[in-house]
Amino acid sequence: MAVLSVGVVLLVVFGVLGAAVPVPYVAQVPGPTFDTLGEIDGEPVIDLQGRERNExxxxxxxxxxxxSRAGLSLVEAVRGWFDDEVSVVPEEAVYPSGRSEEETREANRQAFLSSEEAAEAAALGQLGYPVKVVVxxxxxxxxxxxxxEEGDAIDSVDGRPTPDAEALDQVLGSIPGGSAVVVGYTRLGEPGTATVTTGAAEDGEGSLLxxxxxxxxxxxFDVDIRVSDVGGPSAGLMLSLGILDLVGDTDLTGGAQVAGTGTIDAEGNVGPIGGIQLKMVAAADIGAELFLVPADNCADALAAPQPGLTTARVATLDDALDALADFRADRAPDPC
Incomplete structure (x- = not known):
């Protein structure tokens, strides 16, 4: 009887501790979704200046x-490991040591802003626009x-062409600081000039604009992306596709609900991301019919299929466009 009583007491103690003592894990869950062709609070996610959006x-x-929560208890962590819509990961994976939560959020935000630039570059390159030095x-x-202004393409300085950053550096390096120079630029497709009195380079040699x-x-035209509450680089692919749908010659979705994820670089290469299973749950929840999966995430995607959600394996922006074309034509895209 005494042994049983001690066992019950220990069980209660361990239960209390398990429910109260935090462990160094966090729970990740499906996050919000954003239609790149739509709006947030009445403002377009992708705004264009200098041309009309496609309908x-x-x-x-x-x-x-x-x-959903940091500082999980042991019981919460164990429960999360058995929940298909929760991913329990080490706290270090989300909040690196030596960095505050605010610093982590800022780093993630900067990664998102970099992905915006890469997404725009990949989309405009796909459309065949020439590479220039852009402010x-x-x-x-x-x-x-x-x-x-931001978005101006710098075409020349004092009549000398500046087709790339190296040429611009060479031209400015030959001009003394404090000089009035005529900068030729293109803004929203229209050429213009501005006379700028340059600053002096830090080493005293050459000029700065x-x-x-x-x-x-x-x-x-200019592209302005407005998604304020997203961090990290994983939105790149879908932002590129959104730009292409709004300014290109093809209706990419054919009216379907398409979701996806993946980093992208300026050359259109699609890279892997974290949390693919949770993102597929979020896609299924909004009724998506097709989900674009970075090629390097396919193994994880196959381990967590969602009923009614077709997946397509994409390693490049061209792959994603091919998958969308297949889907519009009622052909099966290249699967994971």
Whole structure:
């Protein structure tokens, strides 16, 4: 009797501890979804300046993973391991040591902004627009303030062509700081000029325009992506497809609900992401008919199929476009 009583007490103690003592794991769940062809709070996710959006039907939805709770108890962690719609992962995987939650969120946000740039570059390259030196922003107290704008393609400086960043550096390096130079640019497809009094380079040799630049395809319109609550690079593929659907010559969805995920680089290569199973659950929940899976995530996707959700294996932007074409034609896309 005494042994039984002790056993009951120990069971109660362990139960209390299991329910109360936190373990270094977090629970991930299917996150919110965003139709790249749609709106958030009345504003388009992908906004265009300089041309009208195509009239499109269907959806091209990016999927996300949310963190429902950090500091799980042992009982909650064990329960999560047996739940198909929860992924229990080490806290370190979501909140790296040595970095605050705020710093982690900021790093994830910067990764998303970089994926926006890559998505735009991949889409515009797919459409055949030429690569130019494009202004991505102005530095603090920039001498180009009010003269050059984000999205301007810098075509020349003082009549000397600047087809790439190296050429621009060479031209500016030969001009003393404080010089008034005529910058030729293209803005929304229209050529223009601006006279900029340059700043001095830090080493005292050459000039600065005070602009941040990137080399990317330049189109006669600007693309502005407005998704404020998403972090990380995994939206890249779906953003590229959204841009292509809104400005290209083909209705990519044929009116279907398509979801997907995947990083993308400026050359259109699609990379793997985390939480593929949870993203497929989110896609199934919104009634998606087709889910685009990065090729390197196929093994995980096959381990967690969703009824009624067709998957397509994509390693490049071209693969994704082929999968959509097959789906529109009632052909089976290349599966995982």
């Amino acid at each position: 499109v039907e269907g959806q091209l939805t990016l999927t996300t993973v949310g963190v 991505r922003g102005l530095s603090e107290e920039s001498p180009s303030e009010g003269l050059l 005070g602009v941040l630049i990137r080399e990317q395809p330049s189109a006669p």
